[in-house]
Amino acid sequence: MEYQRRRRWFSSAWLLILEVLALRLAQAAHHTHVGQFTAVGTIHSLLEINAVSIMDDVELGSYSYAQQKISVKIPWIVELFEVDYITQRRHLLVEHEQQARWIMEFLSKNVTDPNGRNHTGQLLADCEIDNGIKINSHIHLIWDGEEYYRIEENGQWEILKPVGKKFLHILESPFVTDLRKRYMNEYCVDVMKKITGYKNLKDNVPPEVTVSRHVSPEGNIILSCIATGFYPHSILLRWEKNGKLGVWGNETSTGILPNVDNTFYLQVTLELPPEDSGMDYNCVVEHIELKTPAVYPVPEKPTIKKPWVLALGIVLAVILLLSCTGTFIAWKKRKSGSTGQLEGSFSSPASPTPLPQ
Template identity: 45%
Template sequence: MLMRKPSNCRMKNQKSRKKSLSCWMYVMGVFAMREAEAAHHTHEILFTAVGTSKTLLGFTMVSFLDDVEIAFYDKKHQQLVIKEAWVSRALGADFVEDQQYRLMNNEIDYLWALQNWVQNDTLGKENHTVQIWHNCHLDRGIHVSSRIWCAVDGEDFCQMDEQINHWVAKKPEAKPAILLAEVIYCSKKVKRYLEDYCVQPMKNILQYSNVRDNVPPEVTVSQHDAPDGNVTLICTATGFYPRSILLRWEKDEQVVVWGQESSSGILPNSDATFYLQITLKLQSRNMETGYSCVVEHRELETPAIYPVPVKPTKVRPWHVALSILTVITMLLSCVVAFITWKKRKTESAFAVSPGSANK
């Protein structure tokens, strides 16, 4: 997805590249949030087979919805793993069981691909990789496009999309394979397959997640001091729905920050809500007060500001030692004063007793 850089992005201090970069990152974040709110969704499925022309050594499948992994399959365990329980409920037990069965049978298909797509390996002793990638797109619930393409040893082999409506060889060696694919996997079968295993599952997951009420994020902000003197600020938002959210760092109400930013990306929770964490790593010389995490979400009327908690000033070791020494000195002074007073009182008592006896 391409975005043009807005021309109205102006920073107060044009001499600072970091400030300009920070502004640009903020604008990109706003654009990303608006696009997410436009209800554009993508479902991607990647199959990877590794082996020789005689043996399939490895076979995996990974499924992503809007860049979030939702399912995984591995030949070693031969088990389809759905990452979240609510996704399983959205797909339905029958679909999950059917997909599990198909994946186990796909191992034979990918061994066939290794035998027929790999060229110049008559001995069959070298390992090769075959990958097939499907994707489909929805815009406001409407299926707008799908695509399927294949690669051998990391190079494009063949592909099909709805606009072309037939298989296209991406290298000369693929031409015999696509002639066979046109017979076995004609465009109608491919469209039906993508509808059943790419488009419809995505619709079911999105419809299931849309049943729940909107929920504002729960936000926590913390600070971690590293042994090397650097400081990491952590802002975590969780339990929010819908998915669209924007987190950013500000200092004294300005978007400009001096440090290294990172993000976990928006991840799903087990209850169909979402999670996002951003961090800001600062060098100790740049760590001052005034940093805040600003959160924008549909369920918040205005952007919410969460200041970084101010840590209490640490007492230096020599201050502690001086305080202890002062207390000990005071205690010793009191003890010496008490002993001196007691001694004088005793001497005074002995001096009075003889005179009293003579009387």
């Protein structure tokens, strides 16, 4: 039993060391570029086209079909690529509008019933570089919200819908293959390399960390460590007890989630048995903006309100709501009663005096 416990501890510690090394390497050299092209139309017309380019979770720019204009979100990118380059990209997207119109009409006839309703076609492409070397790329072709084809770095198209088999020869033709490779290198990889070699897209932001402890209704001790507002997204949160690594309870994580301001959020929770007080635990955070691992101790006292306090607040809110509702109903009744009396005085006049004969 003791051997298994030690083996489990060493295994967890070794995995943690690997995670730390991977985190630091990823923060220093790993970048991702994503492009999304969306077309909406019918068998008869093209209604809308838009394109967006996102690198390391930051939007670089977008293209609007209505204005036939590229909007650059980061001003210094115009200086980096120069106006002529961006103008050429705009002309290229305008040319693609005609191709998108043909594809929309073709697929409307051959994939779905040609009943004139709107259809949506999407092309999603992404590429990754590490230390300036391309390590991966993907392309997804989506029709009306369903993915029909997908291709990875190995260059083999995967058919995800049976109807897609009859169009596979088009995707595998030399012309489309050469076009795909050129576009992936020129517009996905090369653009990313040029940007990363010039300047950071966004200033790095350290995480804001909150650590709390409370007792669950079952008596278990719940430790929570929240990191938010950080950029880039690579981060590591781990629990230590008395400065040592280990496996003490049930650990869960939200995963790294985006915030609305292009920063990120992560919560890691540790559930301990009732016999463990939750004391002497620390949340250790590693991020590129934290030059050394930051240690955040678990507070001695619970940081979340007791259940009876929350229940009392809910009861008081319900009483207040019912009181306001009762007052409103009584007021409506009084108002309707007064109105009825007033209407009766006008609707029941004395009998008219008969005219003389």
